[in-house]
Amino acid sequence: MHPAFSIIIFTTLSGLGYGLAGVLGLDLLDPAATATKCAHALALALISVGLLSSAGHLGNPQRAWRAFSQWRSSWLSREGVMSIITFVPLLVSAWASIAEGRYLALPGFLGAVLCAVTVYCTSMIYASLKSVQAWHTPLTPVCYLLFAAAGGFVLASVFAFAGGGNTRVLPLLAIVFLVAAWATKLRWRKRMKDLVPLSTPESATGLGNIGRVRLFERPHVTENYLTREMGFKVARKHAEKLWRIALVAGGVVPAVLLLALAALGGQGTLPVTIASLAALAHWAGVFVERWLFFAEARHSVMNYYGG
Amino acid sequence: MTSLPSLPTPKKLGLVIDLDTCVGCHACVVSCKEWNTGGYGSALSDQDPYGADVSGAWLNRVHSFEVVPEGGEVVGEAGQARIVHFPKSCLHCEDAPCVTVCPTGASYKRSADGIVLVDEDKCIGCGLCAWACPYGAREMDLAAGVMKKCTLCIDRIYNETLEEVDRVPSCVRTCPANARHFGDLGDPNSAVSILVAERGGMDLMPEQGTKPVNKYLPPRPRKSLAESAHTLPLAENTEGAKGFFAWLDGMLDRI
Numbered sequence: 001m002h003p004a005f006s007i008i009i010f011t012t013l014s015g016l017g018y019g020l021a022g023v024l025g026l027d028l029l030d031p032a033a034t035a036t037k038c039a040h041a042l043a044l045a046l047i048s049v050g051l052l053s054s055a056g057h058l059g060n061p062q063r064a065w066r067a068f069s070q071w072r073s074s075w076l077s078r079e080g081v082m083s084i085i086t087f088v089p090l091l092v093s094a095w096a097s098i099a100e101g102r103y104l105a106l107p108g109f110l111g112a113v114l115c116a117v118t119v120y121c122t123s124m125i126y127a128s129l130k131s132v133q134a135w136h137t138p139l140t141p142v143c144y145l146l147f148a149a150a151g152g153f154v155l156a157s158v159f160a161f162a163g164g165g166n167t168r169v170l171p172l173l174a175i176v177f178l179v180a181a182w183a184t185k186l187r188w189r190k191r192m193k194d195l196v197p198l199s200t201p202e203s204a205t206g207l208g209n210i211g212r213v214r215l216f217e218r219p220h221v222t223e224n225y226l227t228r229e230m231g232f233k234v235a236r237k238h239a240e241k242l243w244r245i246a247l248v249a250g251g252v253v254p255a256v257l258l259l260a261l262a263a264l265g266g267q268g269t270l271p272v273t274i275a276s277l278a279a280l281a282h283w284a285g286v287f288v289e290r291w292l293f294f295a296e297a298r299h300s301v302m303n304y305y306g307g
Numbered sequence: 308m309t310s311l312p313s314l315p316t317p318k319k320l321g322l323v324i325d326l327d328t329c330v331g332c333h334a335c336v337v338s339c340k341e342w343n344t345g346g347y348g349s350a351l352s353d354q355d356p357y358g359a360d361v362s363g364a365w366l367n368r369v370h371s372f373e374v375v376p377e378g379g380e381v382v383g384e385a386g387q388a389r390i391v392h393f394p395k396s397c398l399h400c401e402d403a404p405c406v407t408v409c410p411t412g413a414s415y416k417r418s419a420d421g422i423v424l425v426d427e428d429k430c431i432g433c434g435l436c437a438w439a440c441p442y443g444a445r446e447m448d449l450a451a452g453v454m455k456k457c458t459l460c461i462d463r464i465y466n467e468t469l470e471e472v473d474r475v476p477s478c479v480r481t482c483p484a485n486a487r488h489f490g491d492l493g494d495p496n497s498a499v500s501i502l503v504a505e506r507g508g509m510d511l512m513p514e515q516g517t518k519p520v521n522k523y524l525p526p527r528p529r530k531s532l533a534e535s536a537h538t539l540p541l542a543e544n545t546e547g548a549k550g551f552f553a554w555l556d557g558m559l560d561r562i
């Protein structure tokens with residue numbers, strides 16, 4: 001599948017934003033601290049930029065409001081509806097912290113739950129597609145949720161070191177979720193590699209009982225929407241390299257840096273800088289992971305295109 | 308509303324495509340584009356239409372496949388392999404995944420006749436339905452930013468301003484080999500249902516669970532050249548000639 005920049009930005013940034021908002025909703029940072037107030041603002045900004053970016057690939061973005069109507073059947077619509085609903089408790093929590101330095105349990109907790117639900121809806125847009133076998137597994141939502149949680153705790157650690165909270169608990173929780181996220185992703189990827197294709201050129205043409213089916217001529221000589229959108233291919237050796245880059249940047253680097261910081265303890269400019277680097281590395285790694293999520297997934301229509 | 312009709316539709320209008328007779332001429336492809344670019348919805352745009360990198364939205368495409376039986380050789384080497392031309396358009400699936408994923412209600416399946424359509428005024432061009440269709444039957448129109456798909460020529464089949472013979476899809480009317488048939492596959496006594504029953508019509512990718520309405524008729528078993536050889540007239544042999552030819556044969560022998 002074509003790894004569209006706008007969609008990768010959308011899923012990675014909104015994932016980070018919902019993760020951070022979720023952590024804030026659990027009262028793990030001191031609501032009166034300036035750092036926590038900044039964290040609220042950052043979470044809302046990440047979510048908003050992510051959602052706006054998702055509108056970037058629409059053919060008619062001026063009609064995007066219509067996407068809230070079909071929540072009964074469509075995960076994309078559910079995601080849209082949930083993202084709007086989730087803004088309500090998140091804005092209340094942010095207001096309470098920024099204006100009054102207070103934590104409100106109800107909006108906080110509700111916000112955290114809704115963040116998780118929204119990320120789940122996002123992941124189900126992909127996981128519900130039977131036509132893309134690599135995505136069609138319960139492991140997909142688990143990965144998305146764990147990555148959002150890991151990203152949230154990594155970002156929350158930055159603000160903890162900036163004076164917002166406990167500099168041991170938050171980095172350690174970040175490490176726990178980093179390990180869980182990448183371990184699950186590893187399983188997800190192993191499953192993808194071991195897949196026996198559900199559909200084949202033989203089943204796609206119905207000609208399997210005559211013999212082996214091979215594309216002789218495409219219907220068109222140049223690329224079309226289908227081959228551009230679903231025929232994206234990445235060389236195996238590059239994919240392996242990118243996967244290792246993702247794992248190191250998104251998992252190993254932030255975990256090691258946060259572990260070192262947690263061991264040393266203390267707040268201040270240096271720990272904040274290092275924790276910020278850890279967060280940036282994590283985002284870059286997840287960006288590559290998300291790129292591969294699309295680039296490596298094969299769509300069943302490719303059975304008609306010899307790919 | 309992008310939930311599927313709750314009951315099976317009373318009619319299941321669709322196409323039956325004969326892979327035995329299709330000659331791969333692409334006439335249906337062109338006539339489909341021609342009819343639909345001026346019909347339902349916005350025009351079917353092309354990008355860089357006269358350039359080297361031309362591409363555009365089409366609702367029907369013909370792929371060609373080579374089928375090699377067990378132990379067969381590749382085409383051109385007089386083996387058992389064969390070429391099958393394979394027209395592909397929307398199959399108007401009963402369990403259409405393209406419909407349920409649509410966030411706007413633009414994609415829908417008509418409860419009366421089962422035709423799957425896109426309401427272009429509602430479509431935001433998100434492309435999710437094209438991802439959900441396992442068959443690649445939907446293509447985005449890049450000029451209008453809306454999703455395009457086969458309409459089963461809804462503006463022909465119910466169009467009483469047309470002659471009755473023309474109230475079939477454009478591709479069906481055009482096909483010079485009569486490889487495309489249109490009708491109600493929900494009615495077991497319709498001509499298309501009988502054709503499907505007689506010829507062993509099949510579903511594409513049944514494992515995807517979409518329950519396509521359109522059916523494909525498999526190519527008939529092929530005879531090898533050697534088997535057909537004895538039926539070919541042999542130039543030197545006049546044995547068995549009757550009537551005028553027997554007389555002519557005798558006369559010519561004599562002179």
Ligand code: SF4
Binds near residue numbers: 396404441443445
């Ligand atoms: S062929 Fe594709 S576009 Fe047509 S109804 Fe089936 S899933 Fe939808």
Ligand code: SF4
Binds near residue numbers: 411434453
């Ligand atoms: S591209 Fe249009 S028809 Fe397809 S899912 Fe999106 S809004 Fe619905």
Ligand code: SF4
Binds near residue numbers: 339366
């Ligand atoms: S039924 Fe009409 S729209 Fe569909 S493939 Fe045939 S000509 Fe095209």
